[in-house]
Protein backbone atom coordinates (compact mmCIF):
# COMPACT_ATOMS: atom_id res chain seq x y z
CA UNK A 1 0.00 0.00 0.00
CA UNK A 2 2.75 2.39 1.02
CA UNK A 3 4.61 1.64 -2.22
CA UNK A 4 1.49 2.40 -4.22
CA UNK A 5 1.09 5.78 -2.57
CA UNK A 6 4.72 6.65 -3.32
CA UNK A 7 4.29 5.55 -6.93
CA UNK A 8 1.13 7.56 -7.30
CA UNK A 9 2.65 10.72 -5.86
CA UNK A 10 5.67 10.26 -8.13
CA UNK A 11 3.36 10.01 -11.14
CA UNK A 12 1.49 13.15 -10.09
CA UNK A 13 4.79 14.95 -9.67
CA UNK A 14 6.02 13.91 -13.12
CA UNK A 15 2.72 14.93 -14.75
CA UNK A 16 2.77 18.26 -12.94
CA UNK A 17 6.29 19.02 -14.08
CA UNK A 18 5.46 18.04 -17.69
CA UNK A 19 2.39 20.24 -17.88
CA UNK A 20 4.34 23.04 -16.12
CA UNK A 21 7.01 22.86 -18.76
CA UNK A 22 4.44 23.36 -21.55
CA UNK A 23 3.19 26.59 -20.01
CA UNK A 24 6.62 28.15 -19.76
CA UNK A 25 7.02 31.43 -21.58
CA UNK A 26 10.29 32.34 -23.28
CA UNK A 27 11.77 35.66 -22.10
CA UNK A 28 14.65 37.11 -24.09
CA UNK A 29 16.48 40.43 -23.88
CA UNK A 30 19.81 42.05 -24.73
CA UNK A 31 21.71 45.08 -23.56
CA UNK A 32 25.12 46.64 -23.14
CA UNK A 33 27.40 46.29 -20.14
CA UNK A 34 31.09 46.03 -19.30
CA UNK A 35 32.08 47.53 -22.66
CA UNK A 36 30.34 44.70 -24.51
CA UNK A 37 26.89 43.18 -25.11
CA UNK A 38 24.90 40.85 -22.94
CA UNK A 39 22.02 38.54 -23.85
CA UNK A 40 19.72 36.61 -21.54
CA UNK A 41 17.14 33.93 -22.41
CA UNK A 42 15.01 31.99 -19.94
CA UNK A 43 11.74 30.16 -19.50
CA UNK A 44 9.37 31.36 -16.81
CA UNK A 45 5.77 30.44 -16.07
CA UNK A 46 4.87 34.11 -15.59
CA UNK A 47 6.94 35.47 -18.48
CA UNK A 48 8.31 38.32 -16.36
CA UNK A 49 11.34 40.27 -17.63
CA UNK A 50 14.03 40.93 -15.06
CA UNK A 51 16.08 43.17 -17.36
CA UNK A 52 15.87 46.21 -15.08
CA UNK A 53 17.20 44.22 -12.15
CA UNK A 54 20.03 42.93 -14.35
CA UNK A 55 20.91 46.43 -15.62
CA UNK A 56 21.13 47.71 -12.05
CA UNK A 57 23.19 44.68 -11.12
CA UNK A 58 25.71 45.58 -13.86
CA UNK A 59 25.93 49.16 -12.55
CA UNK A 60 26.59 47.88 -9.03
CA UNK A 61 29.14 45.39 -10.36
CA UNK A 62 31.07 48.18 -12.15
CA UNK A 63 31.11 50.24 -8.95
CA UNK A 64 33.10 47.41 -7.42
CA UNK A 65 35.16 45.82 -10.20
CA UNK A 66 35.57 48.20 -13.16
CA UNK A 67 38.96 49.82 -13.72
CA UNK A 68 37.22 52.30 -16.05
CA UNK A 69 35.15 53.85 -13.22
CA UNK A 70 37.05 56.56 -11.33
CA UNK A 71 35.20 55.93 -8.06
CA UNK A 72 35.01 52.12 -8.19
CA UNK A 73 36.45 50.09 -5.35
CA UNK A 74 39.09 48.55 -7.62
CA UNK A 75 40.24 52.00 -8.87
CA UNK A 76 40.42 53.38 -5.36
CA UNK A 77 42.32 50.36 -4.03
CA UNK A 78 44.66 50.56 -7.05
CA UNK A 79 45.27 54.25 -6.21
CA UNK A 80 45.96 53.39 -2.57
CA UNK A 81 42.94 55.32 -1.29
CA UNK A 82 43.02 54.42 2.39
CA UNK A 83 39.25 54.95 2.77
CA UNK A 84 38.41 52.24 0.18
CA UNK A 85 37.41 48.78 1.35
CA UNK A 86 36.84 45.61 -0.67
CA UNK A 87 33.19 44.52 -0.86
CA UNK A 88 31.83 41.03 -1.50
CA UNK A 89 32.26 41.16 -5.30
CA UNK A 90 35.83 42.48 -5.13
CA UNK A 91 36.76 39.90 -2.49
CA UNK A 92 35.32 36.96 -4.40
CA UNK A 93 36.99 37.94 -7.71
CA UNK A 94 40.30 38.69 -5.99
CA UNK A 95 40.38 35.36 -4.13
CA UNK A 96 39.40 33.39 -7.23
CA UNK A 97 42.11 35.19 -9.22
CA UNK A 98 44.74 34.22 -6.66
CA UNK A 99 43.57 30.60 -6.75
CA UNK A 100 43.83 30.46 -10.56
CA UNK A 101 47.27 32.16 -10.45
CA UNK A 102 48.50 29.51 -8.03
CA UNK A 103 47.13 26.66 -10.13
CA UNK A 104 48.46 28.02 -13.43
CA UNK A 105 51.87 28.91 -12.03
CA UNK A 106 51.24 32.59 -12.70
CA UNK A 107 49.97 32.35 -16.30
CA UNK A 108 46.90 34.11 -14.92
CA UNK A 109 47.90 37.25 -13.03
CA UNK A 110 45.69 40.25 -12.26
CA UNK A 111 48.73 42.41 -11.46
CA UNK A 112 49.39 42.73 -15.23
CA UNK A 113 47.53 46.08 -15.26
CA UNK A 114 50.60 48.37 -15.51
CA UNK A 115 51.68 46.37 -18.57
CA UNK A 116 48.16 46.19 -20.01
CA UNK A 117 48.06 50.00 -19.76
CA UNK A 118 51.51 50.48 -21.22
CA UNK A 119 50.63 48.26 -24.17
CA UNK A 120 47.43 50.22 -24.63
CA UNK A 121 44.76 47.74 -23.62
CA UNK A 122 43.76 49.50 -20.42
CA UNK A 123 42.91 53.17 -20.25
CA UNK A 124 45.91 54.76 -22.02
CA UNK A 125 46.78 55.04 -25.73
CA UNK A 126 48.37 52.10 -27.61
CA UNK A 127 52.12 52.02 -27.50
CA UNK A 128 54.82 49.81 -28.86
CA UNK A 129 57.14 49.01 -26.01
CA UNK A 130 60.77 47.99 -26.24
CA UNK A 131 62.40 45.44 -23.94
CA UNK A 132 63.78 48.12 -21.62
CA UNK A 133 60.34 49.64 -21.06
CA UNK A 134 58.84 46.20 -20.43
CA UNK A 135 61.67 45.34 -18.02
CA UNK A 136 61.01 48.51 -16.05
CA UNK A 137 57.37 47.48 -15.48
CA UNK A 138 57.89 43.73 -14.93
CA UNK A 139 58.84 44.06 -11.24
CA UNK A 140 55.29 45.34 -10.63
CA UNK A 141 53.81 42.12 -12.03
CA UNK A 142 53.53 39.22 -9.62
CA UNK A 143 50.35 38.08 -7.91
CA UNK A 144 52.41 37.07 -4.86
CA UNK A 145 53.17 40.73 -4.18
CA UNK A 146 49.61 41.69 -3.35
CA UNK A 147 47.27 40.41 -0.63
CA UNK A 148 43.82 41.28 0.58
CA UNK A 149 43.87 41.90 4.34
CA UNK A 150 40.72 43.13 6.12
CA UNK A 151 39.37 44.56 2.88
CA UNK A 152 42.56 46.46 2.03
CA UNK A 153 45.15 45.69 -0.65
CA UNK A 154 48.55 45.14 0.87
CA UNK A 155 51.18 45.68 -1.85
CA UNK A 156 54.94 45.23 -1.82
CA UNK A 157 55.11 48.34 -4.04
CA UNK A 158 52.43 51.08 -4.11
CA UNK A 159 52.56 51.18 -7.94
CA UNK A 160 51.11 47.63 -8.15
CA UNK A 161 47.59 47.60 -9.66
CA UNK A 162 45.08 44.84 -10.31
CA UNK A 163 42.82 44.24 -13.31
CA UNK A 164 39.70 42.03 -13.26
CA UNK A 165 38.97 42.26 -17.00
CA UNK A 166 39.95 38.64 -17.69
CA UNK A 167 37.50 37.26 -15.12
CA UNK A 168 34.77 39.85 -14.44
CA UNK A 169 32.48 38.98 -17.34
CA UNK A 170 32.41 35.34 -16.31
CA UNK A 171 31.62 36.23 -12.72
CA UNK A 172 28.84 38.61 -13.70
CA UNK A 173 27.23 35.78 -15.71
CA UNK A 174 27.33 33.62 -12.54
CA UNK A 175 25.76 36.40 -10.47
CA UNK A 176 23.00 37.03 -13.04
CA UNK A 177 22.26 33.31 -12.80
CA UNK A 178 21.80 33.75 -9.04
CA UNK A 179 19.43 36.68 -9.61
CA UNK A 180 17.29 34.58 -11.97
CA UNK A 181 17.32 31.63 -9.56
CA UNK A 182 16.16 33.91 -6.75
CA UNK A 183 13.05 34.47 -8.89
CA UNK A 184 12.51 30.73 -9.29
CA UNK A 185 13.95 30.50 -12.81
CA UNK A 186 15.77 27.22 -13.38
CA UNK A 187 16.25 27.16 -17.15
CA UNK A 188 18.36 29.96 -18.57
CA UNK A 189 21.19 30.97 -20.90
CA UNK A 190 23.27 34.03 -20.03
CA UNK A 191 25.87 35.47 -22.39
CA UNK A 192 28.09 38.35 -21.26
CA UNK A 193 30.38 39.31 -24.13
CA UNK A 194 30.80 35.68 -25.23
CA UNK A 195 31.15 34.18 -21.74
CA UNK A 196 28.15 31.91 -21.37
CA UNK A 197 26.35 30.22 -18.48
CA UNK A 198 23.65 27.63 -19.19
CA UNK A 199 21.37 26.08 -16.58
CA UNK A 200 18.69 23.48 -17.12
CA UNK A 201 17.30 23.05 -20.60
CA UNK A 202 14.94 24.55 -23.14
CA UNK A 203 11.39 23.08 -23.17
CA UNK A 204 11.16 19.37 -24.02
CA UNK A 205 14.55 18.81 -22.47
CA UNK A 206 16.43 20.31 -25.42
CA UNK A 207 19.93 21.42 -24.57
CA UNK A 208 21.08 25.01 -25.03
CA UNK A 209 23.24 25.56 -28.13
CA UNK A 210 26.21 27.91 -28.15
CA UNK A 211 28.47 28.73 -31.09
CA UNK A 212 32.26 28.97 -31.04
CA UNK A 213 33.49 31.48 -33.56
CA UNK A 214 36.07 30.88 -36.23
CA UNK A 215 39.02 33.24 -35.60
CA UNK A 216 38.68 36.21 -37.96
CA UNK A 217 41.45 37.90 -39.96
CA UNK A 218 40.39 41.35 -38.78
CA UNK A 219 38.69 42.60 -35.61
CA UNK A 220 35.42 43.62 -37.30
CA UNK A 221 35.07 40.74 -39.79
CA UNK A 222 31.70 38.98 -39.93
CA UNK A 223 31.29 36.28 -37.25
CA UNK A 224 31.45 32.73 -38.65
CA UNK A 225 30.93 29.67 -36.47
CA UNK A 226 33.57 26.99 -36.12
CA UNK A 227 31.56 24.65 -33.88
CA UNK A 228 28.31 24.38 -31.97
CA UNK A 229 28.37 23.16 -28.37
CA UNK A 230 25.37 21.72 -26.50
CA UNK A 231 25.22 22.94 -22.94
CA UNK A 232 23.33 22.08 -19.77
CA UNK A 233 24.39 23.15 -16.27
CA UNK A 234 27.78 24.33 -17.56
CA UNK A 235 29.65 27.49 -18.46
CA UNK A 236 31.64 28.11 -21.63
CA UNK A 237 34.00 31.09 -21.96
CA UNK A 238 36.22 32.03 -24.88
CA UNK A 239 39.41 34.08 -25.03
CA UNK A 240 40.88 35.01 -28.35
CA UNK A 241 43.66 37.03 -29.85
CA UNK A 242 41.72 37.88 -33.01
CA UNK A 243 39.08 40.42 -31.91
CA UNK A 244 40.93 42.56 -29.40
CA UNK A 245 44.37 43.55 -30.58
CA UNK A 246 46.12 46.48 -32.14
CA UNK A 247 48.48 46.74 -35.07
CA UNK A 248 51.55 48.91 -34.84
CA UNK A 249 54.22 48.94 -37.57
CA UNK A 250 52.63 45.88 -39.17
CA UNK A 251 52.77 43.75 -36.00
CA UNK A 252 49.61 42.47 -34.36
CA UNK A 253 49.58 42.70 -30.55
CA UNK A 254 47.18 40.51 -28.58
CA UNK A 255 45.45 41.87 -25.45
CA UNK A 256 46.57 38.89 -23.39
CA UNK A 257 49.91 39.47 -21.69
CA UNK A 258 52.33 36.76 -20.64
CA UNK A 259 53.06 37.87 -17.06
CA UNK A 260 56.50 36.21 -17.16
CA UNK A 261 57.82 38.07 -20.22
CA UNK A 262 55.66 41.18 -20.08
CA UNK A 263 54.93 40.85 -23.81
CA UNK A 264 51.57 40.11 -25.45
CA UNK A 265 51.22 36.39 -26.11
CA UNK A 266 52.47 35.56 -29.52
CA UNK A 267 52.02 31.91 -30.27
CA UNK A 268 49.90 29.79 -32.53
CA UNK A 269 46.79 29.61 -30.31
CA UNK A 270 44.08 31.88 -31.72
CA UNK A 271 41.20 31.05 -29.42
CA UNK A 272 40.51 28.98 -26.33
CA UNK A 273 37.03 28.02 -25.14
CA UNK A 274 36.81 26.52 -21.66
CA UNK A 275 33.97 24.43 -20.28
CA UNK A 276 33.62 24.53 -16.49
CA UNK A 277 31.05 24.27 -13.71
CA UNK A 278 30.89 28.05 -13.26
CA UNK A 279 31.57 30.95 -15.58
CA UNK A 280 34.17 32.70 -13.42
CA UNK A 281 36.39 29.59 -13.70
CA UNK A 282 35.72 29.18 -17.43
CA UNK A 283 36.67 32.83 -18.05
CA UNK A 284 39.83 32.79 -15.92
CA UNK A 285 41.12 29.53 -17.40
CA UNK A 286 40.36 30.62 -20.99
CA UNK A 287 42.72 33.56 -20.47
CA UNK A 288 45.27 31.34 -18.68
CA UNK A 289 45.32 28.81 -21.54
CA UNK A 290 45.89 31.62 -24.06
CA UNK A 291 49.08 32.36 -22.13
CA UNK A 292 50.08 28.71 -21.64
CA UNK A 293 49.65 27.63 -25.27
CA UNK A 294 48.59 24.24 -26.61
CA UNK A 295 51.10 21.81 -25.09
CA UNK A 296 51.07 23.17 -21.56
CA UNK A 297 47.27 23.38 -21.64
CA UNK A 298 46.96 19.72 -22.70
CA UNK A 299 49.16 18.67 -19.77
CA UNK A 300 47.22 20.89 -17.37
CA UNK A 301 43.86 19.48 -18.48
CA UNK A 302 45.08 15.92 -18.00
CA UNK A 303 45.44 16.80 -14.29
CA UNK A 304 42.16 18.78 -14.09
CA UNK A 305 39.23 16.64 -15.23
CA UNK A 306 36.79 19.31 -13.98
CA UNK A 307 37.89 21.54 -16.88
CA UNK A 308 37.64 20.99 -20.64
CA UNK A 309 38.86 23.09 -23.54
CA UNK A 310 38.39 23.58 -27.28
CA UNK A 311 41.39 25.25 -28.87
CA UNK A 312 41.75 26.77 -32.32
CA UNK A 313 45.36 27.20 -33.43
CA UNK A 314 47.33 27.57 -36.59
CA UNK A 315 49.39 24.47 -37.38
CA UNK A 316 52.95 24.31 -38.72
CA UNK A 317 51.72 25.12 -42.24
CA UNK A 318 49.63 28.06 -41.01
CA UNK A 319 46.33 26.21 -41.49
CA UNK A 320 43.58 26.55 -38.84
CA UNK A 321 43.32 23.39 -36.72
CA UNK A 322 41.31 22.49 -33.67
CA UNK A 323 41.99 20.38 -30.60
CA UNK A 324 39.40 19.44 -28.04
CA UNK A 325 39.52 17.54 -24.76
CA UNK A 326 37.22 14.51 -24.59
CA UNK A 327 34.60 16.03 -22.27
CA UNK A 328 34.03 18.84 -24.77
CA UNK A 329 34.27 16.75 -27.96
CA UNK A 330 31.18 14.86 -26.76
CA UNK A 331 29.19 18.10 -26.66
CA UNK A 332 30.23 19.39 -30.07
CA UNK A 333 27.36 18.99 -32.48
CA UNK A 334 28.66 19.65 -35.93
CA UNK A 335 32.11 19.02 -37.33
CA UNK A 336 33.79 22.37 -38.04
CA UNK A 337 33.61 21.84 -41.82
CA UNK A 338 29.83 21.30 -41.64
CA UNK A 339 29.14 24.50 -39.76
CA UNK A 340 28.57 27.69 -41.68
Ligand code: ADP
Nearest residue numbers: 107108109110165166238239240255256257287
Ligand atom coordinates in the same frame (compact mmCIF):
# COMPACT_ATOMS: atom_id res chain seq x y z
P1 ADP B 1 38.54 38.00 -24.03
O1 ADP B 1 37.59 37.01 -23.44
O2 ADP B 1 37.88 39.25 -24.56
O3 ADP B 1 39.55 37.42 -24.98
P2 ADP B 1 40.03 37.83 -21.58
O4 ADP B 1 39.02 37.22 -20.68
O5 ADP B 1 41.12 36.94 -22.05
O6 ADP B 1 39.34 38.58 -22.80
O7 ADP B 1 40.67 39.07 -20.81
C1 ADP B 1 41.66 39.88 -21.41
C2 ADP B 1 41.95 41.06 -20.49
O8 ADP B 1 42.51 40.55 -19.28
C3 ADP B 1 43.02 42.00 -21.04
O9 ADP B 1 42.42 43.06 -21.77
C4 ADP B 1 43.71 42.48 -19.77
O10 ADP B 1 42.97 43.54 -19.17
C5 ADP B 1 43.64 41.29 -18.85
N1 ADP B 1 44.81 40.38 -18.96
C6 ADP B 1 45.73 40.30 -19.96
N2 ADP B 1 46.61 39.31 -19.73
C7 ADP B 1 46.26 38.74 -18.53
C8 ADP B 1 46.80 37.67 -17.75
N3 ADP B 1 47.87 36.98 -18.14
N4 ADP B 1 46.18 37.38 -16.57
C9 ADP B 1 45.09 38.07 -16.16
N5 ADP B 1 44.55 39.10 -16.85
C10 ADP B 1 45.11 39.43 -18.03
Ligand code: MG
Nearest residue numbers: 166283284287
Ligand atom coordinates in the same frame (compact mmCIF):
# COMPACT_ATOMS: atom_id res chain seq x y z
MG1 MG C 1 38.99 35.53 -19.48
